Amino acid sequence: xxxxxxxGGEAGQGIQTIGDALAKVFSRLGYHVFTSQDYExxxxxxxxxxxxxxxxxxxxxxxxxxxxxxxxxRASVAFHDRELVEQGIIVYDSLQLKETLSGPxxxxxxxxxxxxxxxxxxxxxxxxxxxAILGMLGFPIDPLFDIIAGLLKRKDDETxxxxxxxxxxxxxxAAMNCGRCAFTLKPPGTSxxxxxxxxxxxxxxxxxxxRFYSAYPMTPSTGIMLFLSARAREYGIVVEQxxxxxxxxxxxxxxxFAGVRSMTGTSGGGFALMTEGLxxxxxxxxxxxxxxxQRPGPATGLPTKTEQADLLFALNAGHGEFPRVxxxxxxxxQAVFLTAKAFDLSQKYQIPVFVMTDQYLADTQxxxxxxxxxxxxxxxxxxxxxxxxxxxxxxxxxxTSSGVSPFAIPGKTRHVVVTDSDxxxxxxxxxxxxxTRKRMVEKRLFLKTDSIRREISPPLFVGPEEPETVLVSxxxxxxxxxxxxxxxxxRKMAMLHFSxxxxxxxxxxxxxxEVLRRAKRTVSIEMNATGQFARLLRDETGYSVTDRVxxxxxxxxxxxxxxxxx
Amino acid sequence: xxxxxxxxxxAPAWCPGCGNFSILNAFTAALAAEGIEPNRxxxxxxxxQAGKFPHYVKCNTFNGLHGRALPVATGIKLAxxxxxxxxxxxxxxxxxxxxxxxLHAMRRNIGVKVFVHDNQIYGLTKGQASPTSMEGMVxxxxxFGVLSEQLNPMAMAVALDCxxxxxxxxxxxxxxxxxxxxxxxxxxxxxxxILQPCVSLNKVNTWEWYGKRVYRIGEDHDPxxxxxxxxxxxxxxxxxxxxxxxxxxxxxxxxxxxVISGGPLVDGSGRWQELKExxxxxxxxxx
Numbered sequence: 001x002x003x004x005x006x007x008g009g010e011a012g013q014g015i016q017t018i019g020d021a022l023a024k025v026f027s028r029l030g031y032h033v034f035t036s037q038d039y040e041x042x043x044x045x046x047x048x049x050x051x052x053x054x055x056x057x058x059x060x061x062x063x064x065x066x067x068x069x070x071x072x073x074r075a076s077v078a079f080h081d082r083e084l085v086e087q088g089i090i091v092y093d094s095l096q097l098k099e100t101l102s103g104p105x106x107x108x109x110x111x112x113x114x115x116x117x118x119x120x121x122x123x124x125x126x127x128x129x130x131x132a133i134l135g136m137l138g139f140p141i142d143p144l145f146d147i148i149a150g151l152l153k154r155k156d157d158e159t160x161x162x163x164x165x166x167x168x169x170x171x172x173x174a175a176m177n178c179g180r181c182a183f184t185l186k187p188p189g190t191s192x193x194x195x196x197x198x199x200x201x202x203x204x205x206x207x208x209x210x211r212f213y214s215a216y217p218m219t220p221s222t223g224i225m226l227f228l229s230a231r232a233r234e235y236g237i238v239v240e241q242x243x244x245x246x247x248x249x250x251x252x253x254x255x256x257f258a259g260v261r262s263m264t265g266t267s268g269g270g271f272a273l274m275t276e277g278l279x280x281x282x283x284x285x286x287x288x289x290x291x292x293x294q295r296p297g298p299a300t301g302l303p304t305k306t307e308q309a310d311l312l313f314a315l316n317a318g319h320g321e322f323p324r325v326x327x328x329x330x331x332x333x334q335a336v337f338l339t340a341k342a343f344d345l346s347q348k349y350q351i352p353v354f355v356m357t358d359q360y361l362a363d364t365q366x367x368x369x370x371x372x373x374x375x376x377x378x379x380x381x382x383x384x385x386x387x388x389x390x391x392x393x394x395x396x397x398x399x400t401s402s403g404v405s406p407f408a409i410p411g412k413t414r415h416v417v418v419t420d421s422d423x424x425x426x427x428x429x430x431x432x433x434x435x436t437r438k439r440m441v442e443k444r445l446f447l448k449t450d451s452i453r454r455e456i457s458p459p460l461f462v463g464p465e466e467p468e469t470v471l472v473s474x475x476x477x478x479x480x481x482x483x484x485x486x487x488x489x490x491r492k493m494a495m496l497h498f499s500x501x502x503x504x505x506x507x508x509x510x511x512x513x514e515v516l517r518r519a520k521r522t523v524s525i526e527m528n529a530t531g532q533f534a535r536l537l538r539d540e541t542g543y544s545v546t547d548r549v550x551x552x553x554x555x556x557x558x559x560x561x562x563x564x565x566x
Numbered sequence: 567x568x569x570x571x572x573x574x575x576x577a578p579a580w581c582p583g584c585g586n587f588s589i590l591n592a593f594t595a596a597l598a599a600e601g602i603e604p605n606r607x608x609x610x611x612x613x614x615q616a617g618k619f620p621h622y623v624k625c626n627t628f629n630g631l632h633g634r635a636l637p638v639a640t641g642i643k644l645a646x647x648x649x650x651x652x653x654x655x656x657x658x659x660x661x662x663x664x665x666x667x668x669l670h671a672m673r674r675n676i677g678v679k680v681f682v683h684d685n686q687i688y689g690l691t692k693g694q695a696s697p698t699s700m701e702g703m704v705x706x707x708x709x710f711g712v713l714s715e716q717l718n719p720m721a722m723a724v725a726l727d728c729x730x731x732x733x734x735x736x737x738x739x740x741x742x743x744x745x746x747x748x749x750x751x752x753x754x755x756x757x758x759x760i761l762q763p764c765v766s767l768n769k770v771n772t773w774e775w776y777g778k779r780v781y782r783i784g785e786d787h788d789p790x791x792x793x794x795x796x797x798x799x800x801x802x803x804x805x806x807x808x809x810x811x812x813x814x815x816x817x818x819x820x821x822x823x824x825v826i827s828g829g830p831l832v833d834g835s836g837r838w839q840e841l842k843e844x845x846x847x848x849x850x851x852x853x
Contacts, residue, residue: 028853193852207845209838211831212645214637235844236825236834238644243670247637250630254610254641257628258649259832262641280631373845378838409832410608410626410642411649418620418627421613429576429621430629 001056001186004063005133006080008049009072011039014126017151018070019050021130023194025143026054027367030188034059034479035365036556041219041303047075056186060331060366060479064560067183068136070129077101089180091132093125107136107178114169120162127163131170136181141171193368197361197476198223200332201291204339204355205263206235207376210289212255212262214240214248219303220359221265221293245270249277253286257419259382259409261343265291268310269300275317278352282322284419285350285397285405285444289342294358296554305554306360308475309528311536314354315502321441323448325353325456326502330478332366334499340376345455347381349404349448356501358527360556361476385412395426399439403447449503456500458510462486463494469566470519472545474498474533477525480557488563494519501533504540513543523547523566527556569598575622580615585736585762589683590622592739596746597623607650610639612664614656614690616683633663636671639678646830647677647820650750657684661697661717668757672728674819675754681746682719682757685764686771693767703770719759720799724792724812729754731795731812735780736762737773741808748810754818761806776806783809790814 005022007015019035026033034053040046051062066083069076071092081090084105093111094100100108109132111125118124127148134141148163174181195203201224205213213228215221229239238255242248245266252262266274271292281288292314296307314326325345329335335357342353383406388394394415398405405426410417418428423440425431460478463470463485471493473481478497485495496512498504507513516522522545524534529552534545549565551557557565573594580586597607609620613632620627626649630638635653643651653660660668660682671678687705688694694707697717704711723731730752734742742760749756761780763773787809789795795812820826 191853193849195852199852203845203848206848207841209835209841211835212641214641231848232825234848235841236831238823238825238831240640240644242637243666246634247640247667247670250634250637251641251644253630254628254638254643255645255831256641257638258608258642258645260645260835262645276631277634280634284628284630371849373842373849378841380836382836411605411646412832414605416604416624416626420621420627420629421631422629428627430618 003067004053005068006051006066007070008076010045013072015050018126018130021147024147027192027194028143030190032059033367036062037363039304061483061559064558115166118165118169120166124163124166127166128170131167132174135171135174136178137183195332196365197357199227200335201339202227204336208340208343209261210263211260212238214242214251215265216245216248218267218270220362221267224265245273249274256286263289267293267295268297279318280421281352283421287346287350288352289346290354292356293362302554306358307527311532323351328356328475328501329499333368344377358476383408388413396428398426403443453503456505458505459512460497467494468492469521471495472524474501480562483559484562521546525549570594573624575624578622581766583765588736588739592742595743609652610635611654612659614659616656619654636667640676646832648830652679654681657696657698658688672726675729675816677818679749679756682759684759685762687764687768689764723757724796724799729816730756732758732810733808734760735808779806783807
């Protein structure tokens with residue numbers, strides 16, 4: 001069982017509400033779900049769609065063939081009817097489209113009329129449509145009632161009842177009138193978590209005890225800030241919308257210096273403004289986590305589309321030389337754990353750590369079988385104030401064998417805590433002498449780097465033991481690459497997915513370079529025009545992939561599209 | 567030993583005769599008078615001669631980037647509002663590079679005490695015009711004289727309803743000390759613009775130039791009257807007023823953040839067991 005539905009229409013028609021409600025019904029029932037969205041940089045109008053795939057086995061990407069297309073506008077039919085499978089169905093409301101479409105694939109459901117007949121307002125047409133889709137598929141309608149109650153919790157009982165009736169009307173009408181509907185449903189598993197990439201990063205931040213988040217809204221990073229704002233009171237987090245990205249990163253650094261775990265988030269253009277602050281974090285050895293949600297550039301680029309073209313930017317951003325860590329989760333589960341790990345490493349080594357996503361990962365939702373909270377690294381690296389009080393002198397940047405100095409918190413010890421963006425002494429005061437400068441560079445950069453590299457996990461390997469082809473990917477292409485590898489076992493393809501991309505993992509635990517060298521063909525699959533990860537791999541290891549599949553039209557790969565490329 | 571000697575920091579690298587020495591002395595005198603322990607306050611600065619200020623005071627110090635003292639100070643204050651948080655910078659730092667941050671810090675009324683060492687010139691980069699340089703002033707980099715109008719930080723602050731707006735003068739240390747103490751006591755953002763000569767580079771606005779013009783604002787001025795305050799703020803030229811120009815009773819930003827009403831943010835950190843229980847509840851939202 002593997003069905004795909006697409007809901008298309010203009011911005012403002014409630015497509016997302018319908019899509020989210022359906023996805024939640026499926027995941028609550030215990031099915032595996034994958035949702036993705038395509039939208040434009042506007043509040044009303046245009047053409048948008050929401051795609052949902054539902055299956056009884058794990059799924060990790062969108063497929064092209066549609067079983068059901070819900071058309072809220074004429075454009076949805078024009079753009080997507082050729083994606084329909086042979087027995088696929090296009091459901092629409094002829095009164096709404098002001099046109100009757102003829103053909104065996106069309107199912108006319110009077111969304112608006114059924115809503116008003118049920119005593120509801122015309123806007124409940126969305127509820128009718130949601131019910132209708134469940135009716136077409138033959139899913140139970142009960143989980144939808146809970147979801148309606150949740151969505152309308154601020155409305156009165158009467159409105160909730162009207163919507164309930166509207167859902168039933170749509171459900172029954174579609175079930176009765178859809179001659180073509182013959183969907184077979186496999187028994188589901190247990191209820192699953194349904195979570196998107198932005199929320200997963202937010203959840204990882206909560207789990208890491210992030211208490212301060214300052215950012216300037218920018219697509220596709222804004223979701224993280226919204227997630228944390230909504231939980232600010234419950235978790236005791238200060239979320240501050242800064243005047244610009246320069247202020248955002250500097251505020252986060254101030255809060256971090258004062259002993260609070262801090263984070264900022266942005267996209268490429270905003271991050272360009274933050275690079276000065278990134279360098280400041282490095283010089284003052286102030287921990288910070290930066291969520292960098294990529295979208296196509298240069299400049300404003302395609303604000304609501306996807307790309308992975310800022311890897312080398314994140315890698316090289318900031319003047320001067322300093323250590324950094326870059327994570328690029330491939331799915332929401334990885335996003336939760338890598339965000340928590342980002343905080344952990346950032347605190348442990350007093351360095352900036354990036355969590356890189358993109359519009360695709362930010363806006364896709366995946367099902368998960370739960371989240372083992374005990375696997376999260378919940379530990380504190382701040383120096384104990386009482387212990388620091390016991391020493392005669394405290395130096396924020398004291399030389400140590402690990403390069404990491406005790407991290408005392410201002411006001412929490414009798415000593416003063418001093419740091420500087422100028423090159424400084426151990427005590428944190430301005431210096432200009434060559435010998436101290438040299439030792440400070442070695443402390444910040446060389447001493448820490450070896451230990452940091454040992455913290456990095458090896459890439460994920462999936463596929464046959466002796467693969468002919470190895471697909472190399474990083475970040476959000478994880479799901480689609482894995483689907484391709486698993487769908488075509490006859491091709492003897494394996495994958496290496498890097499979610500911890502810098503520093504590259506060492507070879508002690510898993511010699512991934514050997515895997516690459518033994519394969520006939522190695523293909524880097526990236527959402528950028530120059531193969532940035534392949535370049536990073538070559539620069540760091542000397543290994544060059546034999547082939548590359550690159551995409552830079554702002555759209556993610558569907559499973560079939562990537563199969564065709566290979 | 568004088569009371570303020572306990573705040574002695576590194577040896578200053580300023581030019582002999584610089585107005586900064588007087589500001590430093592007034593600042594430490596104010597700290598001593600208030601009895602504030604060195605570990606109970608934090609100075610955030612940017613870059614410039616004024617940016618070096620916290621190194622010369624024994625205190626928690628974040629000497630950050632040019633223009634960026636205020637966002638860092640805002641972050642520190644929100645993380646631990648029990649600390650006295652001071653931001654120090656020059657006219658180029660606070661009014662030029664950091665101008666946008668100043669506007670928004672005033673809007674927030676964050677409880678940061680801002681002291682601007684205003685010598686109307688760029689010192690560290692050796693004598694270019696600053697936002698407060700007077701129109702027509704010729705420098706090596708402005709051979710036709712300064713073409714832009716001089717920024718009036720006091721009028722700007724009154725217009726933005728900044729909580730506490732004052733001007734001090736490095737040549738009147740006793741008055742400056744009292745002004746700094748009043749700034750400490752104000753709950754929200756205090757902006758104190760401190761006139762000081764740059765003895766090496768500003769040949770126009772000298773000790774003598776200021777000495778002839780500066781006068782203490784009398785008790786007849788009501789700093790609560792915004793229109794009168796604006797009038798006072800506009801005064802510049804033959805007569806330059808020093809003292810508290812304007813103050814209001816807007817609550818500070820940190821008082822309005824519900825999350826920290828029960829105590830400083832930093833004190834709630836690191837409670838892992840509590841966090842784990844809360845997370846289990848949050849996970850249920852995703853089912």
